[in-house]
Amino acid sequence: MSLGLLYPPTCIACQAATGEPHGLCATCWAGMRLIERPFCERLGIPFQVDLGQPLLSPAAIADPPVFQRARAVAEYDGTASLLVHRLKYNDRLEFARGLGVMMARAGSELLSHAEVIVPVPLHRWRLWRRRFNQAMALARVVSEESQVPCDPFLLARVKRTRRQVGLTKSQRQENLQGAFRVPDEAKARLKGKRVLLIDDVLTTGATANAASRALLRGGAASVDILAFARVGQEL
Structure with a gap:
């Protein structure tokens, strides 16, 4: 007897029956606010009105x-926030x-240009406390789905920062100064590569900017960002 008969697939959010494993039921899927075009081509923030052409948001122009480019599957609320919280804090690896499968689909445009996938790293003490890096877990799935290689050792978190929750954008930027570095032994592997940086949630962009800056200084040709969810209002 197959495992599918013994243990039929259930929704990863509410445990209701589903047609396929690792998926969502119709109700929980409806609770996801998916991010689709039209959106800011740089920041990935959705526009309320479709003007029929690719556009940049005022935020991307004023503070590039x-x-x-940044892309995410859904806005960080409802089902999306529930899933991220359970992955990150409830050990639901x-x-x-x-x-990760949803991220690979949403980020297909970025993946078609990427040469290597890099997860946003955790500091060793936070990794020890949490026991796993959720960005690394997601990056592995995205890599498997896309066949773009994943190299988690191209970027290291060398500064033990305080938690970003509750900090303003400027406080987050200050908190992350000097937090990331490309190890000397990794620079040859990184040189000239188009990097896709993976994280679970994109908030103000402070972490993405700090990690991207370190990768570019370490020799990367470019950096794009792919997250499962993003915090941000519609434009």
Whole structure:
């Protein structure tokens, strides 16, 4: 007897029956606010009105990010925030499969140009406390789905920063100064590569900018960002 008969697939959010493993039921899927065009081509923030052509948001023009482009599956609320929270804080590592598959689909445009996937690293003390890096778990799935190689050792978190939750954008930027570095032994592997940086949530972009700056200084040709969810209002 197959495992599918013994253990039928269930929704990763609410445990209701589903047709495929590692997926969502119709109700939980409806609770996801997917990010699709039209959106800012640089920041990936959705526009309320489709003007029929690729556009940059005022924020991207006034304060251009260090990275080239950012994309995410959904806005960080409802089902999306529930899934991220369970993956990150409830040790539900099996959630990475479903979230990573969705990320690979949402980031297909970025993946078609990427030469290497790099997860946003955790500092060794935070990794020891949490026991796993959720960005690494997601990056592995995205790599498997896209066949773009993943190299988690191209970027290191060398500064033990305080938690970003509750900090303003400027406080986050200050908190992350000098937090990331490309190890000397990794620079030859990174040189000239188009990098896709993976994280679970994109908030103000402070972490993405700090990590991208370190990768570019370490020799990367360009950096794009792919997250499962992003915090930000519609434009």
